Each structure stands twice: as C-alpha cells, then as structure tokens.
Amino acid sequence: MSRWNWRILAGGGLILMGVIALLDAVFQVELSGLLWSFLFLLGGAAFLAVLANDRNQWWAAIPGFTLLGIGALIGLSRLAPAATDQIGGAIVLGGIGLSFIVVYILNRNFWWAIIPAGVMASLVVMLVLEPVFGESIAWIFLLGLAATFGLVYLLPTPGGERMEWALWPAGVMVVISLIVMGVSVEWAAYAIPALMILAGIVLFVRALRRG
The missing domain is CATH 1.20.58 (Methane Monooxygenase Hydroxylase; Chain G, domain 1)
Structure with missing residues (x-):
C-alpha cells in the first residue's frame, strides 16, 4: 500500500476517533x-x-x-x-x-507451536471449569500440560520419528496433577485409588497374555 493510502487511512481513523470521543463527551454516548x-x-x-x-x-x-x-x-x-x-x-x-x-x-x-497452544488451551479449560470446581483447579492446568506434551509425542514429524523426550514432562505433569488433585479435590480420594487399581489390572492382564 502506498504512503498516500496510509495517510488517508490514518487521517480517516483519527477523524473517526475524534468524532466518537466528542459524542462521548457531549451526548454521553457510550x-x-x-x-x-x-x-x-x-x-x-x-x-x-x-x-x-x-x-x-x-x-x-x-x-x-x-x-x-x-x-x-x-x-x-x-x-x-x-x-x-x-x-x-x-x-x-x-x-x-x-x-x-x-x-x-x-x-x-x-512442532514447538503445539506447546504454547496447549498452554493456552489448558488455561481456557481451567477458566471455563472454575465455576464447577471452584478455586481447586490447578490440577486441570497441569493435566492439560501433560496432554500437550503427550500430543507432541504422538503427532507425526516430517522425519517420521517420535519425539520421545516429550514423554518425560508428560509423565511428570500427570503425577503432579494427581498429587494436587488428591490434596485439593474431595472425590479424588476415591477416584485416584480406583485409577491405580484399574491401571494395575490392565498391566496384570497384559502380562498374562504375553506369557
């Protein structure tokens, strides 16, 4: 765009803003x-x-x-x-x-763009669910970060290789989120042991099948 056109746009914008500000001041129009x-x-x-x-x-x-x-x-x-x-x-x-x-x-x-996208998505989910869980929602954000790094691992790369390093922060975030959930959420005292039992059963069944 030419410099002349930019001046027209800038001048028109200033005039519009001035008119709006004047209407606000004189007629109290919001x-x-x-x-x-x-x-x-x-x-x-x-x-x-x-x-x-x-x-x-x-x-x-x-x-x-x-x-x-x-x-x-x-x-x-x-x-x-x-x-x-x-x-x-x-x-x-x-x-x-x-x-x-x-x-x-x-x-x-x-691929790095997935990380800030996941952080923002986790914050959005946390804000949306705050009326449901109250202030004890930090575990939601941590779980969202775990899902973000899990997604970094799962998404294909141009070379076709997996970014296995992403599993480490994903696992750490899952553990921390469960700890925070157990401390801050009442029903987590029942849900977390149930998940542990379920995970143990899955591992046990898979071990028997391979055997």
Whole structure:
C-alpha cells in the first residue's frame, strides 16, 4: 500500500476517533468501547489478510488471532458485561492458542507451536471449569500440560520419528496433577485409588497374555 493510502487511512481513523470521543463527551454516548473493539478486530483481520495472501508469513497468525480475541473481548464487555466476567479471559487466551494451532497447521516443522497452544488451551479449560470446581483447579492446568506434551509425542514429524523426550514432562505433569488433585479435590480420594487399581489390572492382564 502506498504512503498516500496510509495517510488517508490514518487521517480517516483519527477523524473517526475524534468524532466518537466528542459524542462521548457531549451526548454521553457510550461508543468508544465499540470503536476500540472495531479497531482491534480490523487490525487482526489485516494480519490475517497478510497470511491469506502468503502462507509463508505464518507469524501473522499470532498477532492476527490475538487482536481478534482482544477486539471480541472489548466488544463483548460493552454488549454483554455479565458474559465477559465468565468467558472474557477465555476468549483472549483462546485466540492466542488458536494462532499457534494455525502456525503448526501451516508448517508441520514447527512442532514447538503445539506447546504454547496447549498452554493456552489448558488455561481456557481451567477458566471455563472454575465455576464447577471452584478455586481447586490447578490440577486441570497441569493435566492439560501433560496432554500437550503427550500430543507432541504422538503427532507425526516430517522425519517420521517420535519425539520421545516429550514423554518425560508428560509423565511428570500427570503425577503432579494427581498429587494436587488428591490434596485439593474431595472425590479424588476415591477416584485416584480406583485409577491405580484399574491401571494395575490392565498391566496384570497384559502380562498374562504375553506369557
């Protein structure tokens, strides 16, 4: 885009923002929040347009979906404040996580993108389930991290080999999540021993079959 066109867009944006601010001040019209929402959404769409024109520009997915999430949060806070309190954080974190998923889909060599995507997804699940489990939800996040590293191990790589190192952090996170669950969740005192018994039975049966 030429410098002249950028000046037109910048000038038009400043005029629009000035008009909105003036309406807020004179007529007490609450439009500034929706304006900021629109600007963030527009910025996110601009980055995604760069990505759509050239898939090699994978980096554009990260600011693109992040800005879309922020814009959606601002707009929702104006249109439905009660819903913002419940899912506001999940919207932004979900946008960030989605950006890394898109990065991995565009280039399977970027396996590292699964890790931040899994972290964001774990946080989203934790925020969504907080009303159900209360404040004792740290184990959900840890279990999500375990699933993330498990996914890193399971997903195919261009060379076809497994990234076996990912099993170590996955296993550690599972153990820690079970410990935290056992301390913080009442029903875990029954669920965890039941899972241990079930795992023991599975190992015992498999050993008998191989024998």
